[in-house]
Amino acid sequence: QKEVEQDPGPLSVPEGAIVSLNCTYSNSAFQYFMWYRQYSRKGPELLMYTYSSGNKEDGRFTAQVDKSSKYISLFIRDSQPSDSATYLCAMSAGIGYNQGGKLIFGQGTELSVKP
Amino acid sequence: EAGVAQSPRYKIIEKRQSVAFWCNPISGHATLYWYQQILGQGPKLLIQFQNNGVVDDSQLPKDRFSAERLKGVDSTLKIQPAKLEDSAVYLCASSGGGLAGGGGETQYFGPGTRLLVL
Numbered sequence: 001q002k003e004v005e006q007d008p009g010p011l012s013v014p015e016g017a018i019v020s021l022n023c024t025y026s027n028s029a030f031q032y033f034m035w036y037r038q039y040s041r042k043g044p045e046l047l048m049y050t051y052s053s054g055n056k057e058d059g060r061f062t063a064q065v066d067k068s069s070k071y072i073s074l075f076i077r078d079s080q081p082s083d084s085a086t087y088l089c090a091m092s093a094g095i096g097y098n099q100g101g102k103l104i105f106g107q108g109t110e111l112s113v114k115p
Numbered sequence: 116e117a118g119v120a121q122s123p124r125y126k127i128i129e130k131r132q133s134v135a136f137w138c139n140p141i142s143g144h145a146t147l148y149w150y151q152q153i154l155g156q157g158p159k160l161l162i163q164f165q166n167n168g169v170v171d172d173s174q175l176p177k178d179r180f181s182a183e184r185l186k187g188v189d190s191t192l193k194i195q196p197a198k199l200e201d202s203a204v205y206l207c208a209s210s211g212g213g214l215a216g217g218g219g220e221t222q223y224f225g226p227g228t229r230l231l232v233l
Contacts, residue, residue, distance in 0.1 A: 008155060043119070043206055043224030044158065088157050101220065102171060105157030 003027050006089055006106030015115050019076040023089035023106045026070065030091040030104075033065050035074045038086045038108065047087075048074065079113045086110045117141065119225035121207050127231045133195035136228045140188070140209030147184055148222060149192050150206040158206055164190065197232045204229050 006023045013019055021035075031052055036044035048063040050056045050072075056063045062075040072091075076083055089106040120139040128134050140147050145166050150158035161180065163171040166187040175182070179198070184190040194201055204227040210220040 004157075006157070041226070041229075043208070043226050045224065046221055049221075090157070102160055102163075103158075103222065105159070107155065107157045 001026055003104050004089060004091060004106045007109055008107050010110040010112060012112045012114060013079055015079060015081060015113055017079050017113070019079050019083070019111060019113075021074040021076075021087050021089075021109050021111070023072050023091075024070055025072075025091060025104075027091075027093065027104075028067075028070070029093040031094065032092045032101075033063070033072050034090045034103070035061075035063055036088040036090060036105075038088060040085075044088055079111075081113045081115050084112050119207055119209055119223055121205075121225040121228055123228055124226065125229045125231075127233065128197055130199055130232050131196040133193065134197055134230060135191050135193045136205050136207075136230075138190045138192070138207030138225060140190070140207070141211065141223055144209035144211035144223075145187070146210045146220065147190050148208040148210075149182055149190070150208065150224075152204045152206055152227070154203070161192070194230075197230075199232050202230055202232045 004025045033050045035048040037047045038044040050063045050065050053065045053067045060077045064073045086108040088108045090103045092101050092103050094101050122137050126134055147164045149161045151161050152158045161175045162182045164184040167184045180194055182192045206224050206227045208222040208224045210222045
């Protein structure tokens with residue numbers, strides 16, 4: 001079983017739709033949860049970061065963490081064609097190399113938003 | 116602020132040949148990472164440097180992969196000899212402390228080097 005599981009998609013939605021991206025994980029030690037966005041032929045860029053359980057909102061993006069279910073989500077409201085990218089969840093148990101800070105990535109979900 | 120630079124952007128080689136990738140991290144970042152991203156998968160950490168010392172190389176295939184970070188700045192990753200399964204994007208990232216929102220270390224990624232082994 002992989003430590004982090006993510007539905008690879010691809011996911012295609014019309015412009016303006018609400019998008020839900022999800023990851024499950026098995027390691028209960030994970031405390032730091034991130035979403036990265038990766039455009040084609042580019043490196044990943046940090047989109048959202050959440051510590052422990054709860055919600056975090058940034059503009060059209062909302063990240064949710066449910067540690068009891070080992071489940072994290074990213075919601076995109078009013079999706080735009082410019083949101084078309086691969087979205088990677090990532091998580092770690094701590095901060096820094098000596099505190100379990102290694103990032104474990106999901107396999108990514110490819111999202112396409114059609115005009 | 117300049118981002119993480121990598122070169123070359125693309126490389127095609129025959130199996131059993133050798134290849135080297137170069138990375139220049141964001142100025143002042145003490146931590147440098149090399150990741151392997153196989154098509155359809157998330158990045159997998161190969162090696163992590165703190166300044167010029169290795170702190171994690173547990174997933175580096177040491178019989179064929181090597182990496183160095185002389186003087187704690189630039190880094191090179193080498194594969195010798197390459198195998199077909201090494202075809203992937205090799206991403207370099209750096210961090211200098213300070214995660215957006217407080218705590219942790221945000222990793223900034225370069226554009227990657229796409230390697231195709233024939």
